[in-house]
Amino acid sequence: MRATLIYGAGDVRVEDVPDAGLREPTDALVRVLRACICGSDLWPYSSKPETEQGERIGHEFVGVVEDVGSGVSAFKRGDVVVAPFVWSDNTCDFCSEGLHTSCRHGGLWARDGVDGGQGEAVRVPLADGTLVKLPVGEDDALLSSLLTLSDVFPTGHHCAVTAGVNPRTTVTVIGDGAVGLSAVLAARRLGAERIILMGRHRDRTDLGREFGATDVVAERGEEGAERVRDLTGGDGTHTVLECVGLLPALETAFAAVRDGGVVSRVGAPQYSDVPADFGVFFRNVTLTGGVAPARAYIEELMPDVLDGTLQPGRVFDRAVPLDDIADGYRAMAEREALKVIVEP
Amino acid sequence: MRATLIYGAGDVRVEDVPDAGLREPTDALVRVLRACICGSDLWPYSSKPETEQGERIGHEFVGVVEDVGSGVSAFKRGDVVVAPFVWSDNTCDFCSEGLHTSCRHGGLWARDGVDGGQGEAVRVPLADGTLVKLPVGEDDALLSSLLTLSDVFPTGHHCAVTAGVNPRTTVTVIGDGAVGLSAVLAARRLGAERIILMGRHRDRTDLGREFGATDVVAERGEEGAERVRDLTGGDGTHTVLECVGLLPALETAFAAVRDGGVVSRVGAPQYSDVPADFGVFFRNVTLTGGVAPARAYIEELMPDVLDGTLQPGRVFDRAVPLDDIADGYRAMAEREALKVIVEP
Secondary structure, three states: OEEEEEEEOOEEEEEEOOOOOOOOOOOEEEEEEEEEOOHHHHHHHHHOOOOOOOEEOOOOEEEEEEEEOOOOOOOOOOOEEEEOOEEOOOOOHHHHOOOHHHOOOOEEOOOOOOOOOOEOEEEEOOHHHHOEEOOOOOOOOOHHHHHHHHOHHHHHHHHHHHHOOOOOOEEEEEOOOHHHHHHHHHHHHOOOOEEEEEOOOHHHHHHHHHHOOOEEEOOOHHHHHHHHHHHOOOOOEEEEEEOOOOHHHHHHHHHHEEEEEEEEEOOOOOOOEEEOOHHHHHOOOEEEEOOOOHHHHHHHHHHHHHOOOOOHHHHOOEEEEHHHHHHHHHHHHOOOOOOEEEEO | OEEEEEEEOOEEEEEEOOOOOOOOOOOEEEEEEEEEOOHHHHHHHHHOOOOOOOEEOOOOEEEEEEEEOOOOOOOOOOOEEEEOOEEOOOOOHHHHOOOHHHOOOOEEOOOOOOOOOOEOEEEEOOHHHHOEEOOOOOOOOOHHHHHHHHOHHHHHHHHHHHHOOOOOOEEEEEOOOHHHHHHHHHHHHOOOOEEEEEOOOHHHHHHHHHHOOOEEEOOOHHHHHHHHHHHOOOOOEEEEEEOOOOHHHHHHHHHHEEEEEEEEEOOOOOOOEEEOOHHHHHOOOEEEEOOOOHHHHHHHHHHHHHOOOOOHHHHOOEEEEHHHHHHHHHHHHOOOOOOEEEEO
């Protein structure tokens, strides 16, 4: 079958790889209908050292079950499914607490003999725990929006949930990428009435306004934080959703948050330490967030997608066939595309 | 009157200063019955550059109201009161939210013309908002325990509350100083059944056991964190209460906390950055805490002290007259005393 491998920075190739197939009784074989490129895929795309041996990549996909192992009971051939970006048993104590990313038996796609999502098919470990059935057909118009349930929309949602967003909290979202816009959508869904989106790309912030942003701040850094404070009577917002992953964004978050407020981060951190000095301490600012346990949120978020209330799939502004995925990476890396959908 | 001034590291003196007296209609004049030395006072005691002009110091005291301004309605001459370690109006939006340390009109003791607590008397600004009446006499046996309501006990409580301690959470407390022991007491009060106290001073950890600690870990750093993980099936505890303020303690906290757990810090941070790399991110660890809004907690904590259920005053293991306060500082700095009470 064909699948995507990354060999180093800027070097993504689609190659023939061994066909995906069942190995364990708990596996399912899923033919990929749609996959997509994640902002986090751009980190290796920008910096991975060149290697002889390419590595599989991709962790967001919807597909059709082609076969199941003898230990799989919740799915059968023909089911349309979405896979969250970490596979998990959905039964251990961490999963029961909603922290599927720390599942005692789970793992990551495209590692340790597990297929990546950016290919024609995927062996899905612990299928009963990992997959969620989608009540739609293979060519449903909602498929792109349902694909966002694999990662980007739950990631924005996780950011808003861990920050404690509710109708009484003001919100700043830092970053107008697909995660930032998803965080806007999630914050609005949780009832936030004041959502300040920090971003500089007009077409993206325009979509952010449609998703629920009430204000847009184009300035960055201390200047941007000052604008947020200006918009909130000098105080900053109760919550700041950091959807970038770079230290300056996190510093802006601490500067834009109100005393006693919460900074939540879901951008994969490209830094090792965060500022948390006496000033932050005296202001009682909390830092939370982390990698999103998407599996925990899919059932909760899906109804709003199915009934058309929310259209998180609008973050996709380009589609490429699998064989052209390298151009999709290039387009996202050059900010030419917001988020790219891949059709094997 | 006599009051304490700090001139530099190791240089604390009791001198004659201008008598405390009313300045604003909202002031009260309080004669100090008991004050104490805070662990945070030891930071300047260990590192403050020598100055010509000493600075007032001290922020924990109980006393008797001697006089009130025309704008004070809640207190009268003769009332026995406790002052939290930040003065505040108790009416602004931050105070209403329980974050008196960010009060829009409040401030710190021993700064900007406000007296310090380690003296014979204090002018209390915004007395109606700041003070809390104690239903005891001037020489009540509970006075020492009630004095802890000014700072150390609410600080331990704040640590436990912000960490989300409840009967279902396991707890690690880092630090066997007065704050750490108070955090043990507070965690037990909130229902925690498993409290691991990390500390190396046997007499202090013994008191910690009496306060509710179920386990004591004397090892520090990674070795200590490993012991905590050993005690919890390899996972670490749901909450870690960091009551030291030094970076190694915070690093231990991150190593000892369970995935999805919370590190709360109330030790005044002697560092500027905290480790929050991809590992912490992937484990969804939250960092919270900060300076404790003691005022917010006094009414809640007082009944347990008044009825003898809790004896937070047991952290005091030495008393000195005001004129000998320098020896109290020395004893605390040299770990000869746990916490020193001062009797003007």
